[in-house]
Amino acid sequence: MSDDLIQRIITCIADSQKIPREKVTLDSSFEELGIDSLDGVNILFALENEFNINIPDEGVQGIRGVRQMVEALDKLLSGGADAGAVAQS
Amino acid sequence: MARRRVVITGIGVVSALGRDAREFWQALVEGRPGIGPITLIDMSPMRFQNGAQARSFNPAEHFQQKEMDFLDRFAQFAVVAAREAVRDSGIEWTSELRERSAIVTGSCVGGKSSEDEGFQNLYLLHKPRVNPLTIARTMANAGASCISMETGICGPTYTISTACSSANHALGQAFWMVRDGMVELAVTGGSEAPFSLGHLKAWEAMRVVAPDTCRPFSKDRRGMILGEGGAMLVLEPLEAAQARGARIHAEIVGFGMSSDAHHLTQPSVEGPARAIRAALADGGLAPEQIGYINAHGTATLANDPTEVAAIRAALGAHAERLAISSTKSMHGHALGAAGAIEGVATALALREGVLPPTANFTTPDPLCDLDVVPNQARRGEVECALSNSFAFGGLNAVLAFRRWEG
Numbered sequence: 001m002s003d004d005l006i007q008r009i010i011t012c013i014a015d016s017q018k019i020p021r022e023k024v025t026l027d028s029s030f031e032e033l034g035i036d037s038l039d040g041v042n043i044l045f046a047l048e049n050e051f052n053i054n055i056p057d058e059g060v061q062g063i064r065g066v067r068q069m070v071e072a073l074d075k076l077l078s079g080g081a082d083a084g085a086v087a088q089s
Numbered sequence: 090m091a092r093r094r095v096v097i098t099g100i101g102v103v104s105a106l107g108r109d110a111r112e113f114w115q116a117l118v119e120g121r122p123g124i125g126p127i128t129l130i131d132m133s134p135m136r137f138q139n140g141a142q143a144r145s146f147n148p149a150e151h152f153q154q155k156e157m158d159f160l161d162r163f164a165q166f167a168v169v170a171a172r173e174a175v176r177d178s179g180i181e182w183t184s185e186l187r188e189r190s191a192i193v194t195g196s197c198v199g200g201k202s203s204e205d206e207g208f209q210n211l212y213l214l215h216k217p218r219v220n221p222l223t224i225a226r227t228m229a230n231a232g233a234s235c236i237s238m239e240t241g242i243c244g245p246t247y248t249i250s251t252a253c254s255s256a257n258h259a260l261g262q263a264f265w266m267v268r269d270g271m272v273e274l275a276v277t278g279g280s281e282a283p284f285s286l287g288h289l290k291a292w293e294a295m296r297v298v299a300p301d302t303c304r305p306f307s308k309d310r311r312g313m314i315l316g317e318g319g320a321m322l323v324l325e326p327l328e329a330a331q332a333r334g335a336r337i338h339a340e341i342v343g344f345g346m347s348s349d350a351h352h353l354t355q356p357s358v359e360g361p362a363r364a365i366r367a368a369l370a371d372g373g374l375a376p377e378q379i380g381y382i383n384a385h386g387t388a389t390l391a392n393d394p395t396e397v398a399a400i401r402a403a404l405g406a407h408a409e410r411l412a413i414s415s416t417k418s419m420h421g422h423a424l425g426a427a428g429a430i431e432g433v434a435t436a437l438a439l440r441e442g443v444l445p446p447t448a449n450f451t452t453p454d455p456l457c458d459l460d461v462v463p464n465q466a467r468r469g470e471v472e473c474a475l476s477n478s479f480a481f482g483g484l485n486a487v488l489a490f491r492r493w494e495g
Binding site: 036037038041044045054056057060061 | 136294295296300311312352353354355390391
């Protein structure tokens with residue numbers, strides 16, 4: 001996963017949750033950032049808009065931290081339709 | 090005035106399980122879900138495809154074309170269910186009774202299809218105007234108002250909107266009004282028609298809808314399945330029902346409400362437990378009298394174990410000895426109509442001595458390890474039953490029913 005991808009995702013999480021960007025690191029858990037399940041779907045919505053993709057429900061329900069989110073996004077973006085991500089037309 | 094006993098003398102249901110209460114009950118005892126692809130709208134932009142659609146409902150069988158123009162689908166469900174319930178009750182109206190009768194309905198989202206159509210015309214097709222009936226079709230009280238116009242009931246008439254608890258709040262208010270002598274009769278229930286693209290997209294974004302089917306309390310559950318329909322009940326004081334020789338389906342004995350004061354969407358244990366305790370206290374019931382609970386049972390990952398914990402918290406050791414089931418596994422989650430549809434299921438379960446199952450159940454979940462009546466209905470002549478509704482926003486409403494032994 002590239003630094004650029006990590007930074008875009010961290011920015012997305014920080015902006016959507018209204019938390020300072022410097023507080024969000026690759027190793028932050030959602031719990032320590034005060035992010036609950038409803039916040040989680042808001043983050044997915046922000047990421048869908050940022051990357052112009054549809055993120056399926058499968059594979060994202062168990063995500064509990066930034067690193068997991070980056071890994072899931074990396075897989076979706078590199079795997080294309082095979083990994084479940086569908087580019088928006 | 091002393092509290093009066095309140096009985097259900099009329100029942101009507103329109104749902105994914107059929108055109109009326111008889112078809113509804115038949116499907117429940119057979120454990121036959123009404124879940125499949127939604128065909129009311131073009132679902133190609135949607136990630137999920139399935140819902141519990143009232144496929145056998147044909148509005149042209151019930152309404153003239155001009156009437157249909159005035160009624161959104163959710164209001165049509167309300168009127169058709171109310172017609173069946175009133176017919177079933179055999180009530181004979183007098184002008185005095187009409188003035189002393191109430192209508193209390195529940196609806197979470199109102200006329201979403203009508204609203205969507207207006208927005209499409211405005212934003213997508215860039216038309217300069219929308220249908221002038223949009224407001225009248227969209228308002229959440231349209232069902233209650235149309236029932237009033239049809240029956241001539243002109244006492245207290247209103248609609249409660251508390252998301253998934255709407256109909257239980259409506260039934261509870263109607264029950265209290267009859268019990269405490271504010272009115273002599275109530276037509277109460279709920280209706281919902283949530284299958285519009287704009288609304289379904291909002292559910293998709295929340296990521297709580299299952300891609301396949303509704304599997305409450307099953308370890309492989311993947312979320313809720315939305316449903317549509319309506320159910321109405323006629324409530325009367327016991328003495329009045331007996332005096333006119335009415336058939337009594339069941340008795341409503343208690344109603345309890347609470348708020349979680351916690352979170353917009355995350356369920357809590359203590360809020361629902363307090364509503365269950367409140368319903369028992371209101372009905373003067375001990376936990377040991379409850380033999381069956383029609384659970385909220387949405388089949389989301391969060392609801393089901395939380396509800397099981399709430400039932401245990403409220404009923405203690407007795408929770409291990411009663412049966413619970415989620416009939417949403419068959420008729421879907423009809424949002425503001427859910428409590429009414431499930432209230433009918435509960436009343437009929439008591440009347441028939443048969444507990445409807447939790448359908449689509451495959452694998453026990455250690456976090457939901459109560460007796461959930463998996464897949465097959467079961468004979469069970471229980472004295473009392475509860476019907477749970479726990480809404481987004483943390484608003485809980487629980488009704489207690491008693492078998493009518495007359």
